[in-house]
Amino acid sequence: MAGHSAAVISTEELARRMGAPALRIFDCTTYLKPGPDGRYIAESGRANYDKGHIPGAAFLDLQADLSDQSSKLRFTLPPLEELTRAFAAKGVGHGTFVVLYSHASPVWASRIWWMLRAVGFDDAAILDGGLDKWKAENRPLATEATVHPAATLSLRGRPEIFVDKTTLKGAIGQKDTLTLNALSHDQHKGTGGVVYGRAGRVAGSSCVPAASLFGPDKALKPIADLRAAFEGVGAAPDKRVLVYCGGGIAATLDAFVLTAMLGHRNVSVYDNSMQEWANDPSLPMEIG
Structure with a gap:
């Protein structure tokens, strides 16, 4: 464990909390791969999620579901009202505790954490070590997709x-x-x-x-x-x-x-x- 922040959760703690009614786990993975022009190509992590993810985790597709589709640039933040509705539709709501993880790098989990903070939601933590550490410890994986029930979310944002x-x-x-x-x-x-x-x-x-x-x-x-x-x-x-x-x-x-x-x-x-x-x-x- 790198620190004692409430915004960082260990694999041990997540394993203990498994099955809690208010727990909402999300795989946030995107992959950036070098393209032929020397720039990155963004690829959704959904295919790897389908091959194996933390049990009870739903998948968040940053570019497809949580970015401004009208922007010519990748991953642009949508209007906060729109983003709040999108998070609620994915199951983030009042009384839920959100755990975010990604594979290969924690930056995708931190992006979603920062976006949640922008809409005013603070009950979220990043899984320390992400999927990599979870798998290295031989913890269980699931292949069946999870869809969290839609929730209600109305907060004061931090634009x-x-x-x-x-x-x-x-x-x-x-x-x-x-x-x-x-x-x-x-x-x-x-x-x-x-x-x-x-x-x-x-x-x-x-x-x-x-x-x-x-x-x-x-x-x-x-x-x-x-x-x-x-x-x-x-x-x-x-x-x-x-x-x-x-x-x-x-x-x-x-x-x-x-x-x-x-x-x-x-x-x-x-x-x-x-x-x-x-x-x-x-x-x-x-x-x-």
Whole structure:
């Protein structure tokens, strides 16, 4: 267990809670695969869910069911009223406790966690180590799909925890704000990795890669290590932190750790991230 946050649940604790009437488990997996043009192709994790998932887990398809279908960009956040209805239809409601997991990387679970937080729902946790750790411990799997009953959900949202390019651009050079890149150091420097348009980073930003926050077992690193990583780039608790990545996914793991584990209260994610920023020549970038 990487920490004692209520927003992180161990495989042992989930196993103990299995069968609880209010429990709602969701597999949130999407896979990103390199395409022939050097950019990612997004693939739903539904096929692997059908081959084996945690018993009682339903599948959440981020792109098909929880993203703005009118957007030309992948994974764009839909209007919060629409998103609230979508979550309720999937079984998220008052009195439920939601556990989110994904395969290969926790960033897909953290994206859904951050979206739930945006609509005002806080009774959710990420499974530490996800499906990888569950399977490594030889815990049971199911192949029969689960569909949770629709629920009622009416909350006060937090639209401020997602920001747009105008807000991010306005924060450049502001001493009270830290802009943080959750992509790899090579992508940050513009020296390698998948690009989303122009290579490099948002001008003035620092880097804590989401992939550096968890180990080979996909479990989050010890909380002392996480704190040191963010303190090392100046992410003080009194600063506003704006996090971005390629498409608003990896950034949510940085945001999750800062908010749920380290106690930061002023963290936002740039939703469309580099897939938008790097393709707009009017927006400043740096390399090196």
